[in-house]
Amino acid sequence: MAPSTTQPSIAIIGSGIGGLGLAIGLLKQNVPVTIYEGAAKFDSVGAGIGLGPNALKAMALMDETFAKLYDEIKVGNLDPKRKNEQFEALGAEEGLGEATGWYGGHIGDPKFTRSSAHRKSLLGVMKSLIPEGTVKFNKRVTHISQPREGKGVYLEFHDGEIIKVDTVVGCDGIKGMSRRAVLGSRYPEEVASxxxxxxxxxxxxxxxxxxxxxxxxxxxxxxxxxxxxxxxxxxxxxxxxxxxxxxxxxxxxxxxxxxxxxxxxxxxxxxxxxxxxxxxxxxxxxxxxxxxxxxxHPDTPTYFNDRICLLGDSAHASTPSQAAGAGQGLEDALLLSRILGLVKSPDELGAAFQVYDSIRRPRAQGVVRESYEVAIEYFLEHPVYGMDMQQITDAANKRLPLIWWHNLEADVVRATDCFKLLTSTTVDSKTVESTKPISHSVLTKTDSTASSIEKAAAGNDVLTPLAEEIPVSTNG
Known part of the structure; x- marks a missing residue:
């Protein structure tokens, strides 16, 4: 039987930064999408969000208008001489470190420009790029299932409505139910954060x-x-x-x-x-x-299960020590939107998610683990650096560029090539398992002590097998 050539129906659960970002990327490619949001309106709860150069690059690659509008609301350091600092490291004790001879450590890069915004302002920019009617409010998902007979995903809402779509992308946050739908039957110990x-x-x-x-x-x-x-x-x-x-x-x-x-x-x-x-x-x-x-979520073994996929905090919620969590969600949105833009039929969704998982998961999980390690450093509990502020500052200046200057354009090219390889013939589990491994290293190791991001990348030189098609059901 010839494969279907019908463009798949895509449902996004959640209208936060990740969900809206994915929608922006898809709509820019004229890929239709519907967002289902449980709240009655967009949630503006939150305060400041820091976004690095990688996040701004992801915005621009999804939609240049997105990047331009963000540029109008972003805030940096008020002193122009400090525009290239992410932050200055000071002591918290009386005198802010001066009593010990520490007068501040500058963490940043000559190419870096600090950028942050109030979450409400960022969501306002993103909402302006989403056509009216794309987001369905008061649609809280209570049940997700993938029946054995036939393809597709069923979503049941609190109001009793049941719909069937070709695929679901869970952008419902750290406590969202889509994570259970992806991991619950295979990795139940990793569902909860x-x-x-x-x-x-x-x-x-x-x-x-x-x-x-x-x-x-x-x-x-x-x-x-x-x-x-x-x-x-x-x-x-x-x-x-x-x-x-x-x-x-x-x-x-x-x-x-x-x-x-x-x-x-x-x-x-x-x-x-x-x-x-x-x-x-x-x-x-x-x-x-x-x-x-x-x-x-320090460990997430996979970001997809057949036709259900995770994005943003539902996949890789992180501590905020590196101000990198939102940026990783935008990187997700860029790559997944580009891959889904290549999908010509629902039969190709498995290959799309496999490519997304293979490229994004090692880097994003590396950022999660490293952000936790950085928090320990900043608590002055590091087993080597201890309270040595200079070593802490030097380590940050070496580590952060690996996040900031990641080559997202190369990720998109790699994803495109990989997807075309996997869909060049009828894709089934045997085809995938026999495919020659394709390198998806995310960062280049720069010294003998690899960061968590580098270590994650080093172990990801083969494609993850397609998820087994099994029923998934979640409640509440």
Missing amino acids: KYAKMYVYRGIAPIEEAKAIIGSVAENAKWFMAPRRGWAMYPISDGREANIVAFIQDINPWVGEQVARECPREEMLAEFTKFDHRLQKLAELYLKPMKWPLFH
Whole structure:
């Protein structure tokens, strides 16, 4: 029987940055898509989001208008002399490190330009590129299934409606049900996210008020480091506000639901008694006494199961230590949208997801694991660097360019070639297993000590076999 030549129907679950990014990339190629969102409207909850050069490149490769609109809302360091810094590393103790002779470590690159935005502003830009009617609100998915008889995926919604589509891309976040649909039957131990043994307090301060307390330090991105504590602060909202994220390393497991938990204000302030008095004042005035637990997905064995695929936090939720999580979601969106743009029939979806998984998963999972390792460094708990701020700064300046300057154009070319190879004949499991291995190394090893990203890439020189076609059902 000749393969179908009908363009597949694509459903995206979730209208966050990953879901909207994928839709933008698909629509630019005139690939129809529908987004199903459980909420009544777009969710603007959140504060600052940092985006590196790789994220901006992904935007431009998906849709140049996306990149241009983001350029209008992005905020960098307010001091032009510090535009090339991701952040300055300072001590959190009284004097901000000066008592020990540390006057700041500059983390960045001459080619790097700091870029961040309020999540609400970023989503506003992305929404403007999505035609009306593309997003279906109040459509919370309660059940996903892939029956043995016939291809396709069934989605059941809380209102009782059931639809069948050719494929589903789960962009429903770290707690989304699509992860269970992909991993539940084969890797049940990897469905739930893992507590990263840290939580954060968040706050937003008017920039002028912050400057009145801590001076010009508030104008540019800073990371104040202390044993098992950290404080990130950077401008957002066109430079009118400073976003504050205070990190606490936790020696205990997180008990109960994976949600923010209110605590007494006195308990929160007690976390910072060894900090500089100016940081303590900012905590008193602007931090909210809510503990936000940080969970992540350090191990995700596959990003797809037959016709269901994961993207963004549902695949590789990360701690924010490198400000790289959103950028990895946009890299996902770029590559998957380009591959799906090549798909001429539902029969080719398996090959599309296999290529996406083979290229994106090693790099994204490497970023997840490395971000956790970086958090340990910034807590001054690294077994080698300890409290040596210079070594910490040097390591960051060596590591971050591997994220920032990754060749996304090469990824797209590699994905295109790989997809064409796999679809040049009728693709079945035997064909795939006999295909000559194709290298998908993500980063080039630069020294004898490989980072988590490099180690992940090194073990990914063969294509992942197509997922076994098995029924998947999830509830709630």
